[in-house]
Amino acid sequence: MKKIIVFASGSGTNAENIIKYFAKTKIAKVVSVFTNNASAKVIERAKNHQIPTEIFSKNELLESNLLQKIQEIDPDMIVLAGFLLKFPDHIIEKYPNKIINIHPALLPKYGGKGMYGMHIHRAIVNNKEKETGISIHYVNEHYDEGGIIFQKDVALTNEDTPETVAEKIHELEQKYFPEIISRLLED
Numbered sequence: 001m002k003k004i005i006v007f008a009s010g011s012g013t014n015a016e017n018i019i020k021y022f023a024k025t026k027i028a029k030v031v032s033v034f035t036n037n038a039s040a041k042v043i044e045r046a047k048n049h050q051i052p053t054e055i056f057s058k059n060e061l062l063e064s065n066l067l068q069k070i071q072e073i074d075p076d077m078i079v080l081a082g083f084l085l086k087f088p089d090h091i092i093e094k095y096p097n098k099i100i101n102i103h104p105a106l107l108p109k110y111g112g113k114g115m116y117g118m119h120i121h122r123a124i125v126n127n128k129e130k131e132t133g134i135s136i137h138y139v140n141e142h143y144d145e146g147g148i149i150f151q152k153d154v155a156l157t158n159e160d161t162p163e164t165v166a167e168k169i170h171e172l173e174q175k176y177f178p179e180i181i182s183r184l185l186e187d
Contacts, residue, residue, distance in 0.1 A: 002028035002076035002185050007083040008035055012042025014081035014102065014173055019049045021178035028185050032073055036061060036085055058085060067091050079181060080139060084116060087139050099139040100184070102177050104169045106151055107135040111144030121162035121169070131155050132165060134172045136180050150180045 004022065008015040012033075019030045033046040034054045046053045060066050067090060070078070080087065080101040092099060103111060110120045110132075124132050133153035138146035154168045 001026065003031045003073060004028050004077050004079055004181070004185075005070060005073060005075045006030055006033045006079045006081050007087075008033060008040065008042040008081045009037050009084040010040055010042065010082045012040065012045040012082070013170070014177055015042050016045040016049070017174050018079060018081060018178050018181065019046070019051055021182070023049070025182065027182055028076065031075070034066075034070075036083075042082075061085060062088050064090065067094060070094075077181065077185060078139075081177070086113075086143060089141050092139060092141060097138055100149065100181070101137055101139050101144075101146070102173055103135045103137065103144055104132075104166075104173070105135065106131070106133045106153060107137060107144055107148060111135075113143050115144070118162055118166065121165040124156070124165055125160060125162050128158075129156055132169065134169060134176065136177065149184065150176065152176055 006015045006018060015033055022028050022030055030051055032052050032054060033042055035042055036056055036058060038055050043053050054069060056066055078095055078099040105120050110123055131153045133151055135148055136150040137148045140146040152172050154172060
């Protein structure tokens with residue numbers, strides 16, 4: 001059985017969805033959730049599924065002891081699911097093409113530092129975009145610039161608000177993120 005580590009910074013709905021998805025398969029299992037936010041709701045979600053959590057600071061992310069903890073687990077994949085810090089080069093180098101992220105827009109549009117969550121959805125509505133979507137991509141040394149694995153779009157209307165865009169994106173994330181992770185692990 002393959003091992004997945006999920007990194008998350010917030011509520012953890014995508015992390016929990018991935019945990020539940022793989023709990024029903026023989027392909028892989030989420031073996032740990034790592035977070036940089038000691039009050040993140042993802043901690044409670046992981047505990048509800050008996051998944052151990054690792055809480056760390058931004059400094060610890062940049063130091064080698066966090067890499068050591070990751071290496072002890074020896075994951076087949078590292079999944080960023082609402083993880084807001086830039087992933088450090090020394091971890092990316094150890095796990096080439098094994099770290100993936102989901103972005104709530106159709107990259108390369110609306111990517112980069114500071115572009116996450118409602119910031120993206122507001123920008124999309126303000127720019128009167130006719131569509132948006134999700135991008136699942138490999139993580140490299142630059143924000144949102146790794147190779148794109150999968151994109152799925154959704155149509156927008158003039159009535160859409162940042163909140164309705166967020167709902168549409170969340171639906172796409174919930175449906176496709178676990179499926180794409182599964183497909184990558186089976187290859």
